Amino acid sequence: MDICNSRLNLVENDFLKVSEFEYDNEGCSSGYDSATEQSSSDKESDTSISEASKDEDPTAESEVMKYRSTQELCNSLQYIISLPDLCDVKFLVGDKRVPVYGVKAILATRSRMFYNLILEAQRQSPVSKKSKKKSGKNKTLSNHIAIEINNYQPADFKELINFVHCGKVNIRNSNVAGLYCGASEFHLPELKIACRDFTTRSMRNGNTAVILKSTKIYLDRHRAGKKFVEKIRGYQKSMNG
Structure with a gap:
């Protein structure tokens, strides 16, 4: 897959193990919570709100619907x-x-x-x-x-701002390195995880060389760029071993 549309949930029906790319667990959500679980959570929240309203005002409506x-x-x-x-x-x-x-x-x-x-x-x-x-x-x-x-790169930064x-x-093979560096520098954890997952999947499809080419401009400019390449090399070794 060359393009990954990330719209929190970042990847629908595609659960990837971040550990396969051996990244640190930063304690942030990847946005993979299922729609069913989220609906259940909303429902519980709505119920508690409704019950509280009843206690305060007997005439309050008992049904609440959230629309997004x-x-x-x-x-x-x-x-x-x-x-x-x-x-x-x-x-x-x-x-x-x-x-x-x-x-x-x-x-x-x-x-x-x-x-x-x-x-x-x-x-x-x-x-x-x-x-x-x-x-x-x-x-x-x-x-x-x-x-x-x-x-x-202007195109990478524009995608980050978007x-x-x-x-x-x-997220593409040509911009994943720039987006990863941007996510690291500007503290955007969801985007960082999306870049990791995309990279793992893309390398499985044989696109490692393309991804590494896109990292060259960031190696000397970002600490995250060096770390990104190190993790790719480590993943390559584990695959070849």
Whole structure:
């Protein structure tokens, strides 16, 4: 499988043993909880809420139904980050400073590392009172906090930002190393586990050489990149042995 759509649950009906790739157990959920188990948990929660409501108010309704529709929300968020004027953060990625846009409220709440980056960028480049006065009523939504990102491929970083905003990602042999490094640096445990599982499955299908090729740019730039390669080599030895 060359592409893995990760939409927490990350992989449906596909239970993989993380230990096969010999990664550390970081105590975070991989998103593999079954829909049945989750529904049962929601049901229990709803029941307790209903019973508590009865005690407090005899006239309270005894039936509660939770309805969730996240697909349209994800699509809307993905559309927002495709429109620079609706974003307030601009990452300048790689040697060519390719712009990748985001929304600081989402970035900051999803990752403490992004929060710190944004806060530091705001401190270093405050918008002057003079520029605010000049803009006046004609002020647009195109003012961005600019942050330079030099240690990622633009396409990989854009996919990372997409995951942060929308909770879904396309993992490929060509970008799994970059996404793994991003997940490690910005503390995104679900994405990190998804990258591990994809790598394990892809190596079983004979794609190890392609994955290793994609890691070359990250070996000297990220500690996680070196660890990623070490685990791949270790898995190769165990398979050959």
